[in-house]
Each structure stands twice: as C-alpha cells, then as structure tokens.
Amino acid sequence: MPTRLSWHAATLSITALIGPLSAEAFELKGDPKVAFIYASAAQDGGWNEAIELGREAVETELGLNVAVAENIPEEATRLRAAIDLYVKRGYNIIVGTTYGYSEAMSEAAKAYPDVAFFNASGVHNSDNMESFYARTYEAWYLAGIAAAETSETDKIGILAGFPVGVVNWDINGFALGAQSAKPDIETFATYTNSWWDPVKEGQVSEALLDQGADVIATDLSAASALKAAEDRGAHAIGYQLDMSDAAPEGIVTSVVFHWDKYLVPRIQSVIDGSWEPSEWGWFEGLDTGVVGLAPFGPDVTEETKAKVEEAKAAIVAGDLNPFAGPLMTSKGDERVAEGDALPEEDLWTMDFFVSGITGTMPASQE
Numbered sequence: 023m024p025t026r027l028s029w030h031a032a033t034l035s036i037t038a039l040i041g042p043l044s045a046e047a048f049e050l051k052g053d054p055k056v057a058f059i060y061a062s063a064a065q066d067g068g069w070n071e072a073i074e075l076g077r078e079a080v081e082t083e084l085g086l087n088v089a090v091a092e093n094i095p096e097e098a099t100r101l102r103a104a105i106d107l108y109v110k111r112g113y114n115i116i117v118g119t120t121y122g123y124s125e126a127m128s129e130a131a132k133a134y135p136d137v138a139f140f141n142a143s144g145v146h147n148s149d150n151m152e153s154f155y156a157r158t159y160e161a162w163y164l165a166g167i168a169a170a171e172t173s174e175t176d177k178i179g180i181l182a183g184f185p186v187g188v189v190n191w192d193i194n195g196f197a198l199g200a201q202s203a204k205p206d207i208e209t210f211a212t213y214t215n216s217w218w219d220p221v222k223e224g225q226v227s228e229a230l231l232d233q234g235a236d237v238i239a240t241d242l243s244a245a246s247a248l249k250a251a252e253d254r255g256a257h258a259i260g261y262q263l264d265m266s267d268a269a270p271e272g273i274v275t276s277v278v279f280h281w282d283k284y285l286v287p288r289i290q291s292v293i294d295g296s297w298e299p300s301e302w303g304w305f306e307g308l309d310t311g312v313v314g315l316a317p318f319g320p321d322v323t324e325e326t327k328a329k330v331e332e333a334k335a336a337i338v339a340g341d342l343n344p345f346a347g348p349l350m351t352s353k354g355d356e357r358v359a360e361g362d363a364l365p366e367e368d369l370w371t372m373d374f375f376v377s378g379i380t381g382t383m384p385a386s387q388e
Contacts, residue, residue, distance in 0.1 A: 046298075047295055047296055047297055047298045048138055048149065048150055048292060048295075048297045048298070048299070049295060050114060050115070050136075050138065050292055050293060050295065051114065051136050052112065052114060054084075054086060054114065054115055054289075054292070054293045055089075055111075055112050055113040055114055055115065056080065056086055056088045056089070056113065056115040056116075056117070056289065057088065057089040057090070057091065057108045057113045057115070057116050057117070058073070058074075058077045058088060058089070058090050058091070058116075058117045058119065059091045059094050059101065059104055059105070059116065059117070059118050059119065059123070060073075060074075060090070060091065060092045060093070060094065060119050060120075061093070061094060061095060061096050061119065061120045061122060061123070062092070062093055063092055063093065064077075064090060064092050066243065067243060067244070067245070067263065068242070068243020068244070068261070068262045068263060069119075069243055069262055070119060071262075071263060072262045072263055072278070072279040072281060073117075073119050073142055073279075073281050074090075075280075075281065075282065076279075076280075076281030076282045076284070076285040076286075077090070077117070077285070079281075079282035079285065079286055080282070080285050080286055080289055083282070083286050084286065084289060084290060084293070089108070089113065091104050091108075096120060096122025096123060098125060098126040098129075101118075101123055101126040101127070101130075102126050102129070102130060105126075105127070105130045105134075106130075109134050109137055113137070114136065114137050114138065115137070115138045115140075115289060115292055116130075116137060116138070116139050116140070117139075117140045117141070117142075117285070118139070118140065118141035118142065118144065119141075119142045120141075120142065120143060120144075121143045121144060121145070123141055123144065124141060124144040124145050124146055124153070125146075127139055127141050127144065127146065127151065128146035128148070128151060131146075131148055131150050131151040132148075134150075135149070135150055136150075137150060138150055138151075138292045138297065139151040139152070140152055140153075140154065140285075140288065140289075141153045141154070142154060142155065142281075143155050143188075144303070145303075147299055147300065147301055147302070147303045148299065149299065150299070151299060152288070152299040152300065152303060152304055153303040153304070154284055154288075154303060154304040154305070155188070155303070155304075155305055156279065156305070156306065156307060156312045156313040157305065157306060157307030157308070157313065158188070158191070158192055158195075158277065158307075158313055159191040159192055159194070159195030159344055159345075159369075160195065160307040160308045160313065160337050160344065161195075161277045161278075161307075161308060161313045161314055161315060162191075162192045162193075162195035162196040162199065162277055163195040163196070163198060163199035163202075163333065163337070163344040164199060164308075164315055164330050164333055164334055164337075165196060165199065165239065165259050165274070165275055165277050165315060166178075166195065166196040166197060166198065166199025166200035166201075166202070166203075166209075167199045167200065167202060167203045167326070167329055167330050167333055168259070168274050168275055168315075168318065168322055168326055168330055169196070169199075169200055169237040169239060169257075169259060169274060170199070170200035170201070170202075170203035170204040170207050171203050171204075171322070171323070171325075171326035171329065172237055172257050172274050172321060172322060172326065173204075173207065173235075173236050173237045173257075174236055175234050175235070175236045176204060176206065176207045176208065177207070177208045177209075177210065177233065177234040177235045177236065178196075178200060178207065178208070178209050178210070178235050178236070178237040178238075178239070179209070179210040179211070179212070179227075179230030179231070179233070179235035179237070179238045179239065180192075180193055180196050180197075180209065180210070180211050180212075180238075180239040180240070180241060181211075181212050181213075181214060181223060181226045181227065181230065181238070181239075181240055181241065181242065181247055182211065182212070182213055182214070182240075182241035182242065183213065183214055183215070183216060183217045183241065183242055184213060184215060184217075185213055185373070185383055185384055187369060187370045187371050187372040187373070188370070189241060190372040190373065190374070190375075190383075191345075191369055191372050192241050192277075193209075193211045193241070193375065193379065193381075194344075194345070194372065194374075194375065194376045194379070195344050195345075196209065196239060197209040197211075197375075197376055197378050197379050198344050198345075198376055198378075199333070199344070200378075201378050202333070203329065207378065208378065208380055209378055209379045209380065210230050210233055210235055210379075210380050210381060211375060211379050211380070211381035212226050212229070212230065212381060213384075214226055214242065217242065217243070218242070218243060218244060219244070220244040220245075220246040221246070223240065223242055223244050223246045223247045224246035224247060224249065224250040225250075226247065227240070227246070227247035227248075227250035227251055228250050228254070231250070231251065231254050231256055235256070236256045236257060237251075237256065237257040237258065237259065237274060238250070238251040238256060238257070238258050238259070239258070239259035239260075239261075240258075240259070240260060240261050240265075241261055242261065243261070243262055245260065245265045245267075245268035245269075246268075248260055248265050248268040248269040248272075248273070249268050249269065251269060251272055252268065252269040252270075252271060252272045255272070256272055257269075257272045257273070257274050257319070257321065258272050258273055258274065259273075259274050259275055259276060259277070260273070260275075260276030260277070260278075260316070261276060261277050261278075262276075262277070262278065262279055263276065263278055263279075263316075264276050264278055264316035264317070265316075266316065266317070266319065269319075271319075271320065272319065272321070273319035273320075274318065274319050274321070274322055275315045275316050275317070275318050275319065275322070276315070276316040277313065277314075277315060277316075278313070278314060278315065278316045279312065279313055280311055280312055280313070280314065281312065283310055283311040283312040284304065284306075284310070284312050288304070307337070308334055308337050308338050309337075309338045315330070343363045345358065345363055345364035345369070346358070346362070346363045346364075347359045347360045347361060347362045347363065348360040349364065349376060350376065350377040351374045351375065351376060351377060352374070352375040352376065352377055352378070352379050352380075352381075352383075353374075354377070357374060357376075
C-alpha cells in the first residue's frame with residue numbers, strides 16, 4: 023500500500039530543499055551498490071509493488087544485485103538505523119519509497135555526502151538527494167475519457183484516501199477528462215480517510231454504484247473496489263498496477279506507474295557520473311512513460327481508444343493542459359481564467375473540486 027499518510031498534515035511540495043545545490047555532477051566513489059527500503063512489504067499489490075518492479079528492472083538492465091529492506095516503518099530512528107547499516111556495508115545508492123522517509127533521509131544525505139539518495143514522493147533535494155513523483159493527473163485525465171465513453175448512466179465514481187493535493191489532482195483530472203468526452207457527465211468523489219482498507223473500499227464502491235455510477239475508479243492500492251463493481255455488472259478502473267485480474271469482464275483500464283523509466287536511467291547517471299539532482303526534484307508525466315494506462319478492457323471501443331490516444335498525444339506535445347482555464351470549482355467559483363493555467367505550485371496544494379464533481383471536501387481543505 024502507499025505509505026503517504028503524512029501528506030495530509032502539511033502542504034509541502036517537492037521543491038523543498040535541504041541546502042543549496044552545486045553546479046557539479048555527483049561523483050560516486052567505488053563500485054555501485056544499490057539498496058531499496060520499503061515501509062511495508064514490497065509485494066503489496068500496489069504502491070510498493072510498482073516501485074519493486076522498477077527495482078527489478080534496475081537489476082536486470084544495469085546488471086546489479088540490488089538489496090531490499092522491507093517493513094522499515096516511517097520512524098526516523100528505525101530508518102536511520104537501516105541506512106547506517108547499509109552505508110557501513112558499502113552501499114552508496116539508497117532508494118526510499120515513501121513521503122514518510124523524507125526528513126530522516128534528508129538528514130542521512132547530510133551525514134553521508136558520498137552516498138546518492140532517492141526518495142519516491144519525498145520533498146527534499148540536495149547535491150546528493152533527489153525526490154521523485156509523477157504527474158498522475160495526466161493519466162487520470164485519459165482514464166476519465168475512457169470512463170465517460172464507457173458509461174451508460176453518465177454517472178461515474180472515484181474513491182480516494184485523503185484530501186491532499188496529489189490525490190485531489192487525480193480526482194479533478196479524472197473528472198475533467200470525462201467532461202471532455204461528455205460535458206454533462208457527473209462524477210461522484212468519496213474519501214475513505216485511509217490509504218489501505220479493502221473492506222471499506224469495497225463498501226464505498228457499492229455506495230457509489232447505489233448512486234447510479236456505472237464506472238468506479240479507485241485511487242488506492244486495494245482491488246476490492248473493482249471486485250465490488252464486477253459483482254454488480256459495472257465497469258472499473260484500477261490504480262498503480264494493472265488490476266484487470268480483479269475485474270476481467272468490467273475493467274476499463276488502470277492508471278499505472280512504470281518506475282523503471284525513471285529509476286534505470288537515473289541510477290545509470292549516478293554510475294556514469296552525469297547525475298545532477300534538480301533543486302525541484304523530478305516530476306514528469308506521460309511524455310516519459312513513467313505513468314500511463316494499462317491495456318483496455320473488452321468493452322472499450324476502438325473509437326474510445328482513438329480519443330484517448332489523441333488526448334495523450336496532445337498532452338505530450340504540450341497542447342493540452344488538464345488544468346487550463348476556464349476552470350470552475352464545484353462551488354461555482356472561477357479558479358483559473360480562460361487563457362491561463364493553474365500554476366505548478368498550486369498543484370501540490372490543490373484544495374478544491376472542479377465543477378461537475380459531487381462530493382464533500384473537508385471544510386479545512388476548502
């Protein structure tokens with residue numbers, strides 16, 4: 023499961039720094055020894071497993087034996103102990119896999135300037151540390167098109183964890199993509215207030231179906247929402263990995279990560295001496311292939327596939343920004359004027375639903 027629990031406690035962006043960055047590339051001392059650290063099981067069926075596939079690609083494509091530490095909790099002392107042990111054993115490239123590691127990893131990067139650190143969904147960057155994430159809202163926009171084209175009731179639903187920026191942009195991207203295909207379609211959005219609760223996620227899926235939604239998307243790691251939709255003869259969209267096994271008849275697609283597209287070339291750049299961590303971290307989308315869609319399900323038409331591909335090409339070319347104006351909120355306020363686009367920094371603190379979404383954003387977030 024994704025261990026991003028702390029994201030709802032602060033409106034931090036990936037632009038946070040632990041110090042000024044130099045203009046020189048990082049120099050790795052000694053032969054590369056790589057270790058990945060997970061907060062829970064690597065084979066979790068979702069967030070961690072998507073990164074684990076990237077780790078396996080690092081081994082295969084770079085010819086490295088990569089060490090793995092699982093179930094290292096998001097506690098500074100426990101994580102630091104694991105990092106210290108790896109460094110003592112000669113490991114000089116360490117990859118963390120959760121926002122909750124951010125502070126401890128930044129301190130370790132200060133303590134070990136000759137070690138290269140990477141952290142998925144982190145917020146700190148320095149001369150020897152880079153945080154990385156993906157523009158998931160771009161893929162969710164495409165998934166929204168497919169959902170709208172598949173829906174017969176013109177009502178679709180999406181369930182998510184907590185109302186934080188990187189979740190809200192998925193929900194809004196999904197709704198906007200759907201509206202690009204069917205302007206009057208209604209999107210129901212519900213938070214589970216948990217990153218991992220398969221039972222509750224199945225129940226939320228059923229509640230969305232009861233409201234008339236006939237396509238259910240999950241922004242979480244469990245497949246129970248898709249199974250609930252399948253049992254009711256509805257369609258479903260998965261996340262992080264291809265979840266078609268959970269809904270073989272009703273699957274539309276899944277928004278998936280391909281972290282190998284980032285991890286393999288980035289770790290190679292450390293090895294060959296060309297790695298220069300960005301002060302803003304690494305934050306890319308469809309054009310890199312790090313995020314995209316899984317194969318479409320049996321009920322997705324060729325016409326729908328063509329519409330999705332057309333939108334994808336426009337996003338990659340820079341001709342389509344899902345959050346370009348005019349952008350109205352569900353409360354009827356203009357958030358982005360026509361001719362403008364939502365500023366990059368506002369993505370991370372997105373605290374509103376776009377028009378066309380039915381759901382409750384916690385008062386503290388609005």
